[in-house]
Amino acid sequence: MNILFDLFTPQHFTGGAGEYIRRVFYSLLETIEDSQLDVSVVGLLDSSLGRYAYSDLAPEALKAKGVSVADIAGTNLKNIIATYSIDRVFIGAAQYWGARFDVENITCPVVCVIHDLCDEEVNSTCLKTMENDGNMWQTARGRLSKIAHSLLRHKMGIDRMKPVVGMIRKNPNVDVVTISQFSLRSIEYHLGLKSSQTHVLYSPERISPPLENPHDIHVRELIESGRKYYLMLTANRWLKNAERAINAFNKYVELTGGEEYFVTLGYPVSTSEHHIVMPYLHASDLSQLMMHCHALVFPSFFEGFGYPPVEAMKYGKPVLASNVTSIPEVLGDAAVYFSPFYESDIYKAFCSLRSDNYEYYSQKARERYDIVSARQADDLKKLIKLILCQE
Numbered sequence: 001m002n003i004l005f006d007l008f009t010p011q012h013f014t015g016g017a018g019e020y021i022r023r024v025f026y027s028l029l030e031t032i033e034d035s036q037l038d039v040s041v042v043g044l045l046d047s048s049l050g051r052y053a054y055s056d057l058a059p060e061a062l063k064a065k066g067v068s069v070a071d072i073a074g075t076n077l078k079n080i081i082a083t084y085s086i087d088r089v090f091i092g093a094a095q096y097w098g099a100r101f102d103v104e105n106i107t108c109p110v111v112c113v114i115h116d117l118c119d120e121e122v123n124s125t126c127l128k129t130m131e132n133d134g135n136m137w138q139t140a141r142g143r144l145s146k147i148a149h150s151l152l153r154h155k156m157g158i159d160r161m162k163p164v165v166g167m168i169r170k171n172p173n174v175d176v177v178t179i180s181q182f183s184l185r186s187i188e189y190h191l192g193l194k195s196s197q198t199h200v201l202y203s204p205e206r207i208s209p210p211l212e213n214p215h216d217i218h219v220r221e222l223i224e225s226g227r228k229y230y231l232m233l234t235a236n237r238w239l240k241n242a243e244r245a246i247n248a249f250n251k252y253v254e255l256t257g258g259e260e261y262f263v264t265l266g267y268p269v270s271t272s273e274h275h276i277v278m279p280y281l282h283a284s285d286l287s288q289l290m291m292h293c294h295a296l297v298f299p300s301f302f303e304g305f306g307y308p309p310v311e312a313m314k315y316g317k318p319v320l321a322s323n324v325t326s327i328p329e330v331l332g333d334a335a336v337y338f339s340p341f342y343e344s345d346i347y348k349a350f351c352s353l354r355s356d357n358y359e360y361y362s363q364k365a366r367e368r369y370d371i372v373s374a375r376q377a378d379d380l381k382k383l384i385k386l387i388l389c390q391e
Contacts, residue, residue, distance in 0.1 A: 001037075001038065001389070002039075002085050002088075003039060003041050003042065003387065003388075004044055004086045004090065005041050005042065005043050005044065006044055006090055006091050006092035007021070008096065008100075009092050009093040009096050010054055011045060011051065014053050014054065016203075016307060017096075019307070020113075020204065021092035022054060022057065023204045024383060024384070025057070026207065027380055028384055028387060029041065029067075031384050031388070042069070042070050042084045042086065043062050044070050044072060044080070045059065045072070047071045047073045048073040068084065072101070077101050077102050077106060078102060081106065081108060087108060088108060088389060089108060089111070090111050090113075091103070095115075095119075095161060098162070098163045099160045102163075103167045104163050104166045104170065107171060109174070109175075110167070110175070111177060112168065112176050113179075114176060114177070114183065114187055115178065115179055115183065115203075116178075116180075116183045116186065116303075116304025116305075117186045118304070120186070120190045121186055121190070121302060121325075122239070122302055161190075161191060165191050165192070168197070175386050176198040177198070177201055178200055179203045179305045180202070180305050180330065181200055182304070183200075183326065184198055184200050199383075199386070201379035201383050202305065202330075202376045203305045204379070205373060209283040214284075214288050215282050215285055216282065222263070222289075227261055228261070228294045229261040229262065229263045229276065230260060230261070230262050230263065230294055231265075231290060232262070232263070232265070232298070232299070233265050233308050235265055235266045236267060236268070239301050239302050240300050240301075242267050242299070244342075244343050244346055245297055245299040246262060246267070246271055248349075249275070249297075249347075250262075250271060250272050250274070252347055252351065253272070258274075260274065261274050262275050262276065262297070263277075263278060263289070264276070264278070265281065290308075290311060290317065293312070293317055295312075295361075296309060296317055296319045297321075298321040298335075299322055299338075299340045300322050300325075301340050303322075303325050303327055304325070304326055306327055309327070309331055310372050310373070313366065314369045314373070316363070317362070317365055318353055318362055318364075319335040319336070319365060320336045320350065321336070322337070322340040324339075332368050333368075336349045336352050
């Protein structure tokens with residue numbers, strides 16, 4: 001059997017979908033080797049992009065692993081499937097394929113992962129109009145312009161998925177996979193695909209880097225100082241809702257006289273003496289920062305799954321989290337929840353984590369991590385079986 005595997009998506013960026021595909025890829029190779037299966041993996045790449053976000057998924061590295069490389073630059077999926085005698089296709093992030101490739105021409109069996117419908121969800125509710133909702137958008141004209149842009153983005157999201165939906169409806173041998181019950185219902189609502197057509201398999205744990213002494217001097221100094229700090233990741237993305245969380249924390253310190261700090265990764269500027277900004281970090285440094293934080297803050301407006309809270313819970317760290325989309329489903333009763341739309345509610349969450357209940361939430365975090373990680377491991381095995389056509 002020859003499997004065409006999506007390595008086009010992780011060419012673009014490191015992050016949720018890229019980490020997901022990378023973990024699935026290595027698990028697939030390991031299963032093939034351990035079971036001595038007569039299966040060849042062909043990695044789909046696009047040399048015209050001129051970059052590879054993961055060096056271990058670049059062409060030379062793949063060839064060293066015994067993985068053939070199919071370059072789609074200047075050709076199409078139909079030709080690649082014929083040239084490499086492909087028996088099965090793994091699409092790791094459907095929205096990227098729908099916008100780029102002739103997916104409707106795939107007639108062989110397919111495992112198609114739809115992580116979430118972020119554009120459709122966010123823009124259909126006009127949540128996008130909240131981005132940069134300060135002075136720039138105070139006028140009615142500005143608001144209307146933003147709403148129009150939001151609706152256009154919503155249409156683009158739907159258009160991008162049309163070829164994928166067409167393939168799913170035309171090809172009877174497509175297994176659709178998504179990563180949460182929330183995403184399942186989102187797919188049903190926006191795309192009209194019945195829930196019975198879709199497997200809900202949690203995102204697998206990311207490949208963990210070896211723990212090392214911090215490379216970044218600021219990370220090392222912060223940890224060695226023993227300061228109590230809350231941590232927020234990817235604070236440069238508006239959907240992660242950093243501004244409201246920072247404002248709520250600053251108010252918390254002001255009103256309570258607290259001595260805690262708020263560390264944000266990617267936020268452009270510090271907003272107070274208790275707000276520490278850091279750039280994106282080496283993966284090992286990020287793990288160290290998470291291991292030593294007081295709690296993780298996760299004020300996101302939208303998540304299909306959400307890796308950071310689960311990773312924090314692995315270290316027994318309490319999580320203050322939004323009560324929307326997939327987040328309560330994944331974190332269960334282990335988090336301190338708040339509405340991401342109200343700074344006062346985020347402030348309340350900071351006030352709710354106290355010295356007399358800290359150990360309670362820490363223990364709940366460990367327990368929830370054990371539950372979620374066990375399901376992640378089991379669901380990864382199910383996904384590999386789907387790809388190998390073993391169930």
